[in-house]
Amino acid sequence: MVKTLTVNLGPRSYVIQLGKDLSGAVKTLVKELNSEGRRIAVLSDTKVQTAQSGALREMFGESAVLAVEPGESAKSIATLGTVLEFLAERRLDRGGVLFAVGGGVIGDLGGFAAATYLRGIGFYQVPTTLLAMVDSSVGGKTGINLAAGKNLAGAFHQPRGVFIATDLLRTLPAREFAAGMAEVIKYGLLGDAELFARLEQSPLTPESTDLAEVIRRCCAIKARIVEADERELAQEGGRALLNLGHTFAHAIEQAAGYGTYLHGEAVAIGLNAAAQLSVKLGTLPPAEARRIEAVLAAHALPVRLASPLPLPELMAATMRDKKVRGGLPRFVVMNRLGEAATRDGVPPDLAEACFRAVGAA
Ligand SMILES: NC(=O)c1ccc[n+]([C@@H]2O[C@H](COP(=O)([O-])OP(=O)(O)OC[C@H]3O[C@@H](n4cnc5c(N)ncnc54)[C@H](O)[C@@H]3O)[C@@H](O)[C@H]2O)c1
Numbered sequence: 639m640v641k642t643l644t645v646n647l648g649p650r651s652y653v654i655q656l657g658k659d660l661s662g663a664v665k666t667l668v669k670e671l672n673s674e675g676r677r678i679a680v681l682s683d684t685k686v687q688t689a690q691s692g693a694l695r696e697m698f699g700e701s702a703v704l705a706v707e708p709g710e711s712a713k714s715i716a717t718l719g720t721v722l723e724f725l726a727e728r729r730l731d732r733g734g735v736l737f738a739v740g741g742g743v744i745g746d747l748g749g750f751a752a753a754t755y756l757r758g759i760g761f762y763q764v765p766t767t768l769l770a771m772v773d774s775s776v777g778g779k780t781g782i783n784l785a786a787g788k789n790l791a792g793a794f795h796q797p798r799g800v801f802i803a804t805d806l807l808r809t810l811p812a813r814e815f816a817a818g819m820a821e822v823i824k825y826g827l828l829g830d831a832e833l834f835a836r837l838e839q840s841p842l843t844p845e846s847t848d849l850a851e852v853i854r855r856c857c858a859i860k861a862r863i864v865e866a867d868e869r870e871l872a873q874e875g876g877r878a879l880l881n882l883g884h885t886f887a888h889a890i891e892q893a894a895g896y897g898t899y900l901h902g903e904a905v906a907i908g909l910n911a912a913a914q915l916s917v918k919l920g921t922l923p924p925a926e927a928r929r930i931e932a933v934l935a936a937h938a939l940p941v942r943l944a945s946p947l948p949l950p951e952l953m954a955a956t957m958r959d960k961k962v963r964g965g966l967p968r969f970v971v972m973n974r975l976g977e978a979a980t981r982d983g984v985p986p987d988l989a990e991a992c993f994r995a996v997g998a999a
Pocket residue numbers: 683684685686689690708709710713740741742743744746766767768769770773774775776777778779780789806807808809810811814817901
C-alpha cells in the first residue's frame with residue numbers, strides 16, 4: 639500500500655510517496671513528463687547503478703543515467719561540473735527535470751545541480767539509503783563540500799516530490815542501514831517518544847514489517863519542522879533541532895578524518911554525548927540517558943569512540959562549527975525523551991566532559 643505525506647511549503651509544497659516498490663509510480667510520472675515534451679535526466683552513483691539496475695530500468699527505461707563515483711568525494715565542484723554538463727548535453731530546458739536516485743550524496747549533489755542549472759529546474763528525490771529516506775531527501779537542503787569543510791556551498795531547493803521505496807534497501811550494506819538508524823533514533827529523541835519506545839521494544843531491521851511506517855513517522859517530524867522554519871532562521875528551536883547530536887558528531891568526523899566513521903556512526907556517538915550533556919545540565923534523568931545508549935547499541939551503532947581522539951582537536955572543531963553563536967557552540971539538548979531544545983552558551987568545560995564521557999583523551 640502506498641502512503642503519502644505532504645510537505646506544506648506554499649508554492650514549494652510537495653508529496654512524499656512511501657511504499658515497498660514505487661517503480662510504477664516513477665515510470666508513470668516519467669511518461670507524463672515526456673508527453674508534455676519535458677526532458678528528463680537521471681543521476682545516480684555506480685554502486686547504486688549496479689545494485690539496482692533492474693529498478694532503474696523499470697523506472698527510466700532506456701534513458702541515459704549519469705552514474706558518478708560512489709561516496710562523499712562526489713560532492714565536489716568537479717563532479718557538480720560533470721552533472722551540469724550532462725544536463726546541458728541532454729538539452730534540458732527550464733521545463734526539464736532531474737531525478738536523483740541514490741543516497742544523501744546523490745540527493746545533495748543532484749539537488750544543487752538542479753538549483754543552479756538554468757538558475758533552477760525541478761528535481762525529484764528517489765532515496766536508496768535509509769539515511770536519505772528519513773533525512774536528506776526531505777527539506778530542500780542541497781550542496782557540496784569545499785576543501786575548507788563539508789556542505790560549505792549549497793542552496794535551499796525543494797524537490798518536486800520524493801519516492802521512498804523500501805525494497806531499494808534490500809541491497810544496502812548492513813553498516814549503512816545501521817548508520818541510517820542513528821537518524822531514526824534521533825527523530826524519536828527529538829520529537830516522538832512513541833517511536834523511541836517502538837525502537838526500544840525490538841531493533842528495526844530491513845525486514846521489519848513496520849519499516850515504511852517508521853520512515854513515514856521520521857519524515858512527518860522532519861516535514862513539520864521544515865514547514866515551520868524552512869531556512870533555519872528561528873532564533874530558538876526550529877530546524878536546528880534536527881542537529882541533535884550533530885555538533886558533537888561533526889567534531890568527531892573532522893578530528894578522526896572523514897571516512898573513519900560513517901556520518902550516522904558519528905551521530906550515534908554524538909547522540910550519546912548529547913544525552914550526557916542533557917544529564918549534566920539537569921534536563922534529563924541519568925536513567926533515560928542509559929536507555930538512549932541501550933537503543934543505539936541494540937541497532938549495531940557505536941556509543942563511544944573506537945579509539946581516543948585528542949580533546950583539543952575535538953574542541954577546536956566544535957568551535958569552528960557553523961552553528962557557533964557569540965563565540966560559544968550551540969548544542970541541542972533533550973528536555974525529556976521525545977522533546978529537544980537548542981541551548982546556547984554551554985560552557986566549554988561541560989562540552990569537554992561530554993567528549994571525555996564518549997572516549998576522548
Ligand atoms: N540535505 C540534507 O538535509 C542532508 C541530511 C543528512 C545528510 N546529508 C548528506 O547525506 C550524505 C550521506 O548520505 P548517505 O549516508 O546516504 O551516503 P551515500 O550517498 O554515500 O550512500 C552510502 C553508500 O551506500 C551506497 N548505496 C546507496 N544506496 C544503495 C543501495 N540501495 N544498495 C547498495 N548500495 C547503496 C552508495 O553507493 C554509497 O557507497 C552526506 O553527504 C551528508 O552531508 C544531507
